[in-house]
Amino acid sequence: MQVSVETTEGLERRLSVEVPAERIDSEVQQRLKKMAGSVRLDGFRPGKVPMKVVQNRFGEQIRHEVIGEVLQSSFYEAISQEKLRPAGRPEIEPTSMEPGKSLAYTAVFEVYPELTLAGMDQIKVERPVTGIEAADVDRMIETLRKQRTTWEAVERPAQDGDQLVMDFEGTIDGEGFQGNKAEGARLVLGSGRFIPGFEEGMLGAAAGEERTLDLQFPEDYPAQEVAGKPVRFKVRLTAVEEPKLPEVDAEFARSFGVADGDLDSLREQVRENMQRELDQTIKNTVKNQVMDGLIEANPIEIPKALITEEISRLQEQARMQFGGGADMKLPDEMFTDQAERRIKLGLILAEIIQANQMKVDPERLRSTIENIAAAYEDPEQVVKWYYSRKDQMSELESVVLEDQVVDWILGQAQVTEKETPFNELMKVGEGA
Template sequence: MQVSVEATSGLERRLTITVPAERIDSEVNKRLQETARKARIDGFRPGKVPMSVIKRRFGPSARQEVVGEVIQSTFFEAVQKESLNPAGMPSVEPKAVKDGEDFEYVATFEVYPEIALGDFSAISIEKPVAEVTEADVDEMLETLRGQNKSFTEEVERGAQEGDQLKLGFVGKIDGEVFEGGSAESTDLILGSGRMIPGFEEGLEGVKAGEERTIDVTFPENYQAEELAGKLAQFTCTVSKVIAPVLPELNDEFFAKFGVAEGGIDAFRDEVRKNMQRELDSAIKNSVKNQVMDGLRTLHQVEIPKALVANEVDTLRKQAVQQFGGGQNIDLSMLPAELFEEQAQKRVSLGLVVAEIVKSKELKADDARVRAMVEEMAAAYQEPQQVIDWYMKNEQQLQEVRSVVLEEQVVDTVLADAKVSEKACSYKEAIAPEAPASEEGADSDQ
């Protein structure tokens, strides 16, 4: 087998592979002989069909099968021989195949880029430093009470934010009732943001039995285009104003959260532990995101188009799942341009992370894998059952190993990076960050 390599542009390579005629003809003849032993053709006894007839009838298909298999096997032989690392499947252009002639084909594909790791000391990290205070726990208790409030207390006062109204309304535009703008009876919590801007604010102070007319304007980007930007008038009739009732901090309330004994002190301890886990996770994620952003900035990586295309498809599937799409949705209906930039970032970062794993010879630490499983299990009522399930489920365990390995990459970078600390409150530390980095790219080459 002869192989020649041509670097066409960037990461693209073109292999011209020539396979000796004997290799093709030998395999074709072998298959035709096997066919001759089994073939049933009218006018001939089984096993007695002349080879000339077998070749005429089955020769072309046998040669086509052999050529397909030879292309597959010789391509991988060739890339190993030339020490190439393909990023995706090749585009193959076979030349005409004739008996007794060498077979030649051209395979065009991209290779993974060679990445020279930069100096991690050029990366600056600002690590949040915060603690869970008693005031933070108090605020969380009130949040939990608010999440479990009930609406059972009718009031005669004017409605205020947080109250539930039972009301009916009729909406009109230019004096005409419009479709979808009316309801005979519905529940509405003031301040929920369920209605268009101005509607809920217009009902503040209303009392049970009162009728009130509100003028509001539909947003310019409203989903119903025929209503977007239009001025509407809603006549609302309120039958009830119901104030929220917060539950007492008692044993019944604590039991809802799995705290069966120990009263308020045990409940506060449990809440504090959960808050501390959330805080630790938020700080870890903040540092990790900064590390990943730093790595992407530090390394300008040439990206194989095939990997980006695969990542675009992955993001398309995730988008469909996120919005509740079914299996029969044509993913190509979502333009690739919507995901191109995000896919490029993910692939670029994945390649850099993979190079760190390779060059630093990192492997997932078993002790850290076990510790992560135990940490995840701690949030469940039966932690040991969760731990046992993970340890016996190789697929789930492999996902944990991947996360641990990524953490070890972060630790490797932090060992050389410039790390400073920034004091902040619990609420500041756990506040969602603006999306800056895209992890999750496949780091396997």
């Protein structure tokens, strides 16, 4: 078998392969002989069909099957011989398939890039350092109170922070449009849920009052058919409700699983949860910097075929997340940057793992599962569940191995620490 390789552009390769006619003809004859011993044809006893008849009847079909199989097998022999690592499916084009002549074809494909890792000491990481103060716990409990907000009708004009219950209808040039009206709609003033001017236009309104608001949809409004157009809303306010936050008392504590209603126990539970979230946030912050540093220190060209495949995966994930079917069109450009980042990191991390012969640490895997389980009512059951699910364990093993790579890099990288307030790091508090 003759093989030659040509670099066409970047990572693209053109492989030319010529398979001797004898290999094809020999396999075809073997299959025809085997068939002759069992084939049934009218006018002949089983196993007594002349070879010439079998060849005339089935020769072309058998040759077609053999060529298909030889194309596939010889391609893998050729890339093994030339030490090539194809990325994506090859485009194979036969150039000679005539009986009695060599089978010749070209295969065009991209290859994985050759990777020479840069020194990990080039990577700079700033690790946030923070603690949880009593004021941070106070803010978190206040956030929990807001999550348990109830609403109580009031007989006064609406003000910022109130919830309105209303019926409305919008028209553009006197005509309705999709989603232009609703009954019993609820809106918290100051939430920014409606288009600019709507909430401001309802300030000071009282239950039973009707108002007409002449507004305009933003130019970047998601529904393109109304974006930038003037709209008139007729609104009838049926109720004004003010927020009522629960008292931080024993009943409040019990609602969060503190059986005896002790507020100190509630604060300790809240602090423990905050600490878990803090540890995870610091870990993610450091990990993202490591990944950014890896990409910056190791610029690589990536195969277009892999980008296309990854974009397709991301599009499918988005459709599942938003409940869209196969007909939900999502432009490739939405996912290109994310796809390229994933592929680059995948290639770099795989090279590090292979070069250092890294394997998943069983103790670290167990610890990771136990940390996840700690947030549940029956942690031991959660641990057992993970160990009984191969698919879940496989995902966690990948995560743990990636974390081991990050720690290995941090052992060589330029790591500094920065004091950061908990509130700033976690982005909680006002507006949370």
